[in-house]
Amino acid sequence: MTAPTPATPLIDWHALVQVLYTSVALALGLVVIFSIGVYSLSLYRRSDSTIALRSLSVTAMGLVTLVILAVGVWGLIVIVNK
Amino acid sequence: MHNTFVLVFVVLVAIGFDFTNGFHDTANAVAPTVATGALRPRTAVILSSVLNLAGAFLSLKVAATVASGIVSQGDIIMPVVIGGLIGAIAWNVTTWYFGIPSSSSHALIGGIIGAMMAHAGSSAVLWSGIVGKVLAPSIAAPIFALVIAAIATSIARRLTKKTDDATKSTGMRIGQIGSTALLSIAHGTNDAQKTMGVVTLALVANGTLVQNGATPKWVVLICGLAIGAGTMIGGWRIIRTMGQGFTKLSPTQGFTAQITSSVVILSSSHFGMPLSTTYVATGSILGAGVGTRKRAVRWALAGRVAAAWVITLPCAGACGALAFYGQRAFGVSFGVVVMTAVLIGYCSFIYYHSRKDKIDAHNVNDRWGEHTEALERPFESPVEPVKV
Numbered sequence: 001m002t003a004p005t006p007a008t009p010l011i012d013w014h015a016l017v018q019v020l021y022t023s024v025a026l027a028l029g030l031v032v033i034f035s036i037g038v039y040s041l042s043l044y045r046r047s048d049s050t051i052a053l054r055s056l057s058v059t060a061m062g063l064v065t066l067v068i069l070a071v072g073v074w075g076l077i078v079i080v081n082k
Numbered sequence: 083m084h085n086t087f088v089l090v091f092v093v094l095v096a097i098g099f100d101f102t103n104g105f106h107d108t109a110n111a112v113a114p115t116v117a118t119g120a121l122r123p124r125t126a127v128i129l130s131s132v133l134n135l136a137g138a139f140l141s142l143k144v145a146a147t148v149a150s151g152i153v154s155q156g157d158i159i160m161p162v163v164i165g166g167l168i169g170a171i172a173w174n175v176t177t178w179y180f181g182i183p184s185s186s187s188h189a190l191i192g193g194i195i196g197a198m199m200a201h202a203g204s205s206a207v208l209w210s211g212i213v214g215k216v217l218a219p220s221i222a223a224p225i226f227a228l229v230i231a232a233i234a235t236s237i238a239r240r241l242t243k244k245t246d247d248a249t250k251s252t253g254m255r256i257g258q259i260g261s262t263a264l265l266s267i268a269h270g271t272n273d274a275q276k277t278m279g280v281v282t283l284a285l286v287a288n289g290t291l292v293q294n295g296a297t298p299k300w301v302v303l304i305c306g307l308a309i310g311a312g313t314m315i316g317g318w319r320i321i322r323t324m325g326q327g328f329t330k331l332s333p334t335q336g337f338t339a340q341i342t343s344s345v346v347i348l349s350s351s352h353f354g355m356p357l358s359t360t361y362v363a364t365g366s367i368l369g370a371g372v373g374t375r376k377r378a379v380r381w382a383l384a385g386r387v388a389a390a391w392v393i394t395l396p397c398a399g400a401c402g403a404l405a406f407y408g409q410r411a412f413g414v415s416f417g418v419v420v421m422t423a424v425l426i427g428y429c430s431f432i433y434y435h436s437r438k439d440k441i442d443a444h445n446v447n448d449r450w451g452e453h454t455e456a457l458e459r460p461f462e463s464p465v466e467p468v469k470v
Binding site for chain 1: 140210213214222226230231233234237238241242244245246249250254257260264267268271337338341342344345346348349350351352353354355357
């Protein structure tokens with residue numbers, strides 16, 4: 001006697017939930033990171049900012065750029081592998 | 083079946099569909115960029131067009147999967163494919179005239195379902211596939227995008243509260259350009275392949291190409307060029323609805339809307355649950371409006387667009403069925419010519435009427451309510467710009 005084959009669900013709830021979780025994490029993460037980058041640029045441009053503050057701003061902007069580029073590359077990989 | 087004459091018409095009508103797909107969906111990638119002035123309208127459309135063309139060459143993995151799991155593949159014949167394409171083009175052109183962002187993919191699926199029902203009855207349609215592949219994603223896509231974009235806008239607003247306006251505008255606009263590029267590439271890869279799939283299917287059905295044969299290079303080239311050319315023309319009426327109609331977008335809102343669209347579309351592709359780009363982009367823009375303090379969104383307009391989404395499948399289906407019956411009435415070869423001529427006549431009629439209240443790169447960002455009386459006047463409720 002063979003075991004009954006499980007029926008394929010009408011809607012792929014698992015994939016849908018994964019899309020939701022990933023989208024929430026990535027979108028909100030990117031917006032937070034990018035907003036920090038923009039705020040850092042604003043600090044860097046301020047006339048009264050110290051050298052230390054400017055250095056910190058430049059470091060923050062560099063990190064933000066790297067993260068954004070990494071996400072862009074991931075996006076291209078997803079598109080190519082689709 | 084060997085009928086080169088009909089095959090040529092399938093290829094021509096498929097290219098026509100790809101072209102309408104291009105100009106209909108330009109708005110998904112560029113509407114917020116145009117609305118916030120991150121790029122000039124013409125520049126945004128040219129950038130999107132070039133990247134759509136590039137995207138068409140990036141991957142060929144989903145070619146020949148159009149309508150799989152939606153209709154019985156064994157029952158597909160050439161007139162069904164042509165009927166489906168004609169139905170999809172007719173619906174795309176109609177919704178473009180009214181400036182309504184609706185899914186070109188759903189129009190194609192609807193057209194093929196209609197033509198298939200006319201050919202082989204409703205038993206040839208896999209209804210469970212429609213629920214799983216069309217209806218569920220249609221409901222999920224805009225809701226996901228709306229909620230995420232609303233939260234993202236609210237967060238961005240708080241985090242950049244102390245940022246000076248000039249830096250904020252510049253930074254967010256740069257972010258918008260990046261996400262526009264990514265969305266355009268994704269669109270070119272995804273949507274050009276659907277048409278490549280249709281043409282490949284026709285080549286196989288005609289015996290020109292062996293079963294499971296690779297998509298010929300010329301098919302990739304013409305599909306890429308068609309979607310790129312369509313994007314270049316710019317579906318200004320839909321860009322206007324998405325960029326000016328739903329809400330008045332600031333650079334921050336434009337950025338959060340586009341980053342949400344990019345992430346949701348790429349995530350859905352990654353997990354094998356492709357969601358409609360149009361529905362995601364529309365939901366993101368609405369969410370960006372909801373995320374502001376005033377929640378300034380024209381919900382009546384959004385409701386009308388949602389109603390158009392609901393009727394996309396049946397209306398494109400009805401057009402597809404009519405196109406199929408038309409072909410049968412005149413015989414396959416002559417019927418294809420007649421139905422293509424009817425389609426060209428209908429498209430010309432719509433284009434002629436659209437010229438009376440032309441929307442283009444020069445007036446796409448005009449105040450909402452000044453153009454296209456049919457769409458804008460009933461939804462002219464004031465939405466004041468919100469400083470975000």
